[in-house]
Amino acid sequence: QLFFFAMIAIVATCNLNQFAMDFEGNMNRIKASIDEARAQGARLRLGPELEIPGYGCEDHFLEEDTMEHSWEVLVELFKGGYTDGILCDFGMPVMHNGIRYNCRIMALNRKILLIRPKLFMADDGNYRETRYFTRWQHGWVLQEYILPPIMAEATGMDKEEKQRTAPFGPGMLRLNDTIIAAETCEELFTPNAPHIQLALNGAEIITNGSGSHHNLRKLDTRVALIRGATSKSGGVYLYANQIGCDGGRLYFDGCAMVGVNGAIVAQGSQFSLREVEVVAASVSLAEVRSMRGAFSSRCEQAASAPVIPSVRVDFDLCGPAGAAGALLPTQIISLRVHDPMEEIALGPACWLWDYLRRSNQGGYFVALSGGADSASVVAIVGSMCQRVVAEVAAGNAVVLADVRRIVGDEGYTPTEARELAGRLLYTCYMGTTNSSVETRSRASSLAAQIGAFHLDVNIDSVVAALTALFVAAVGKTPRFRAHGGEPRENLALQNIQARLRMVFAYMLAQLLPWSRGYRGGCLVLGTGNVDEALRGYLTKYDCSAADINPIGSISKVDLKSFLGWAASNLGYTELNTILHATPTAELEPMVEGQPQQSDEVDMGMSYAELSDYGKLRKQRRAGPLSMFRALAAMWGPGSPRGLPLTEVADKVKHFFRCYSINRHKMTTLTPAYHAEDYSPDDNRHDLRQFLYNPAWKWQFTAVDRSCEQLAREAARRAGP
Numbered sequence: 001q002l003f004f005f006a007m008i009a010i011v012a013t014c015n016l017n018q019f020a021m022d023f024e025g026n027m028n029r030i031k032a033s034i035d036e037a038r039a040q041g042a043r044l045r046l047g048p049e050l051e052i053p054g055y056g057c058e059d060h061f062l063e064e065d066t067m068e069h070s071w072e073v074l075v076e077l078f079k080g081g082y083t084d085g086i087l088c089d090f091g092m093p094v095m096h097n098g099i100r101y102n103c104r105i106m107a108l109n110r111k112i113l114l115i116r117p118k119l120f121m122a123d124d125g126n127y128r129e130t131r132y133f134t135r136w137q138h139g140w141v142l143q144e145y146i147l148p149p150i151m152a153e154a155t156g157m158d159k160e161e162k163q164r165t166a167p168f169g170p171g172m173l174r175l176n177d178t179i180i181a182a183e184t185c186e187e188l189f190t191p192n193a194p195h196i197q198l199a200l201n202g203a204e205i206i207t208n209g210s211g212s213h214h215n216l217r218k219l220d221t222r223v224a225l226i227r228g229a230t231s232k233s234g235g236v237y238l239y240a241n242q243i244g245c246d247g248g249r250l251y252f253d254g255c256a257m258v259g260v261n262g263a264i265v266a267q268g269s270q271f272s273l274r275e276v277e278v279v280a281a282s283v284s285l286a287e288v289r290s291m292r293g294a295f296s297s298r299c300e301q302a303a304s305a306p307v308i309p310s311v312r313v314d315f316d317l318c319g320p321a322g323a324a325g326a327l328l329p330t331q332i333i334s335l336r337v338h339d340p341m342e343e344i345a346l347g348p349a350c351w352l353w354d355y356l357r358r359s360n361q362g363g364y365f366v367a368l369s370g371g372a373d374s375a376s377v378v379a380i381v382g383s384m385c386q387r388v389v390a391e392v393a394a395g396n397a398v399v400l401a402d403v404r405r406i407v408g409d410e411g412y413t414p415t416e417a418r419e420l421a422g423r424l425l426y427t428c429y430m431g432t433t434n435s436s437v438e439t440r441s442r443a444s445s446l447a448a449q450i451g452a453f454h455l456d457v458n459i460d461s462v463v464a465a466l467t468a469l470f471v472a473a474v475g476k477t478p479r480f481r482a483h484g485g486e487p488r489e490n491l492a493l494q495n496i497q498a499r500l501r502m503v504f505a506y507m508l509a510q511l512l513p514w515s516r517g518y519r520g521g522c523l524v525l526g527t528g529n530v531d532e533a534l535r536g537y538l539t540k541y542d543c544s545a546a547d548i549n550p551i552g553s554i555s556k557v558d559l560k561s562f563l564g565w566a567a568s569n570l571g572y573t574e575l576n577t578i579l580h581a582t583p584t585a586e587l588e589p590m591v592e593g594q595p596q597q598s599d600e601v602d603m604g605m606s607y608a609e610l611s612d613y614g615k616l617r618k619q620r621r622a623g624p625l626s627m628f629r630a631l632a633a634m635w636g637p638g639s640p641r642g643l644p645l646t647e648v649a650d651k652v653k654h655f656f657r658c659y660s661i662n663r664h665k666m667t668t669l670t671p672a673y674h675a676e677d678y679s680p681d682d683n684r685h686d687l688r689q690f691l692y693n694p695a696w697k698w699q700f701t702a703v704d705r706s707c708e709q710l711a712r713e714a715a716r717r718a719g720p
Contacts (some may be wrong), residue, residue: 007285008327009178009317011205011236012042015254015268017244017275019358020054021066027052027073030090032276034082040280043317044087046207048242048252049185050102052092055211056246061100061132067093071148074105078154083107087173087315089182091209093133096145096168102133104182104209106173110155112166113173114311115145119194122186126213126250126674126685129186140197140308142169170194172203172310177318178285179203179310185210188225199233200298200305204288205317206230207238214253214347216340216558216675219270222255223335231262233298234291236283243272245354249674249681251347258283258330261291265330270338271346273353273391273399284329285318341565344376344558348550348673349384355523355548356424357402362520365509366527367501367543368427368447368454369586370439373551374527374543375446375578376559379566380550381425381525382450385417386570408519418451425452426512426522430459430501435586436595442581446574453512462500467493482589482596494587498542505543523547526670531556531610533669534617534680535655536662537603545670552672553679555614556583556607583607604654613655614678618686624699625706628652632710645714649707653700660692 014033037045070092094103101117117136121129145168155163172181181203183194243254256268258281266281391399414420429443447454479485509522526549538544567575583599616622666682
């Protein structure tokens with residue numbers, strides 16, 4: 001009787017490190033999550049979106065094999081008894097009436113209770129869900145779905161209970177003691193989210209299996225939406241997510257949560273090397289009913305809400321509890337929200353670890369220049385090594401097995417991050433006569449602090465050989481600007497150095513482990529940031545050409561802040577020296593031993609300005625005219641900068657000229673960890689042409705006209 005009136009249910013959600021198309025691995029992680037949920041006494045388990053095949057299958061979703069193998073995994077879960085006595089919410093693709101849907105499979109005791117298709121698709125930014133799936137468009141109705149024969153044979157506890165059909169549609173499950181309903185990822189973010197009508201129809205527990213990627217400073221938005229889903233109507237909200245790199249540019253940042261009546265009572269890790277993390281909570285349905293019953297206007301709306309169909313399920317969620325303290329609800333917690341600099345240290349580090357272990361390579365190679373960008377990359381690899389050592393010390397057997405496989409030593413156990421970095425991280429300073437003593441020293445010092453295997457080489461002989469080959473072929477000798485050459489000559493001589501570094505980097509990456517008697521080769525890491533990519537301030541096929549890039553979607557402004565944070569929090573103090581050095585490519589001759597180049601001078605804009613351009617161009621969808629109007633307010637007269645309007649207009653024009661003549665470089669940009677929504681990644685995130693008329697005649701004329709109008713208006717207001 002006490003348990004009945006308390007109405008306490010133990011529910012579980014999870015972070016799963018799924019891998020696209022790895023059906024066996026995905027199945028094993030699902031099984032482990034169910035085992036852990038049971039161990040914590042849960043009678044409801046929620047998994048991430050499309051957890052069976054993995055969210056990132058992309059065009060593999062169009063293959064019949066992917067759906068067939070998904071059903072095969074579900075059959076194995078049924079046969080193994082993984083739905084016995086626990087209501088499981090799985091994610092997988094389902095074909096119904098010749099239409100492919102992104103679905104939730106609600107299952108219990110080897111029976112499919114409901115197949116719930118996704119109502120609203122994620123179809124912007126990095127997502128193209130309508131390329132693979134169709135949203136459910138029949139409203140709040142249930143249809144009959146005929147199960148595949150292999151699935152039908154796996155259902156039921158004996159032959160008499162075989163299930164041939166299942167309800168298909170956005171319905172609810174009406175249990176003996178509560179009502180459960182589902183929504184999927186993007187639906188939480190929509191203005192008229194399904195949970196609104198579901199709650200008004202009596203759903204007390206709403207599940208959300210998600211596939212949501214990491215963006216810097218994004219977690220606050222997600223938490224606010226989860227809180228908001230139950231703050232006005234009351235209820236329990238379960239959120240599950242993938243965690244890790246499942247085969248692409250995105251890092252899914254976990255953070256499984258349980259919310260109750262607008263508060264968070266349980267939270268999982270946002271960044272972790274654990275493949276399976278289950279988050280369970282004891283929730284009071286009595287508290288949900290109390291909150292709802294006391295809100296009279298909510299009751300009025302619920303009384304007149306359109307009826308949503310439900311499926312009757314003979315199951316008690318608030319059944320006998322196997323965990324201690326189940327008669328008491330889990331209390332509200334203080335949320336763990338990482339500082340953005342901490343996000344940079346952890347997110348790309350976890351992404352790199354997943355990529356390394358799943359590609360089965362022997363380590364990473366970085367062309368370490370002594371500048372801020374390459375320093376940030378090696379610091380992130382150092383952070384990865386610190387995380388790996390910490391997980392091994394905590395007893396993570398999967399991480400230890402991966403380390404041993406990568407280094408090729410079954411008896412190896414890492415105990416110190418610097419020592420592990422010496423096995424996994426290779427760096428090289430590739431100097432020329434244009435390189436300074438300072439950058440050479442900074443590169444060597446930083447590599448030593450992290451523990452990398454470091455080389456210091458001079459590539460002048462290779463540069464001279466290629467230059468001599470050109471002179472022999474053409475009969476003319478190009479000169480640097482400092483020696484009287486024109487811009488084309490000067491740029492070509494810089495590009496030779498940059499591109500030769502890329503070629504030598506790949507040779508080192510392939511053979512350095514071999515030279516030390518270690519297994520495998522290295523993946524080459526790119527070291528370009530998002531702002532320089534947007535501006536086109538990079539040499540095509542130089543060290544921006546790599547296998548993957550952990551900072552390719554992070555701004556220079558954030559990276560400089562990260563260097564200061566990492567110097568204090570990761571223990572790499574040399575980063576402070578690098579932070580305060582002037583960014584320079586060191587590709588032109590020095591004068592009296594000092595570099596004459598400055599990145600910001602070469603670009604004709606500051607990195608802070610580049611961040612503003614990037615956010616306006618992509619996130620606020622601004623063309624030249626809209627950008628000028630926005631920056632006239634941000635930078636023009638009356639702003640802290642107080643720039644003349646004509647100068648603002650000139651800056652906007654300069655940016656768009658540089659952007660348009662360099663856009664072609666984005667077509668070969670190294671796949672990068674996605675961290676900023678203004679990334680110019682041409683592959684999927686920022687789809688635009690790569691051939692422009694850089695004159696922008698119509699648009700720039702409109703900018704000039706707007707500039708004149710604003711100046712006249714300002715003069716009129718100032719008076720005589």
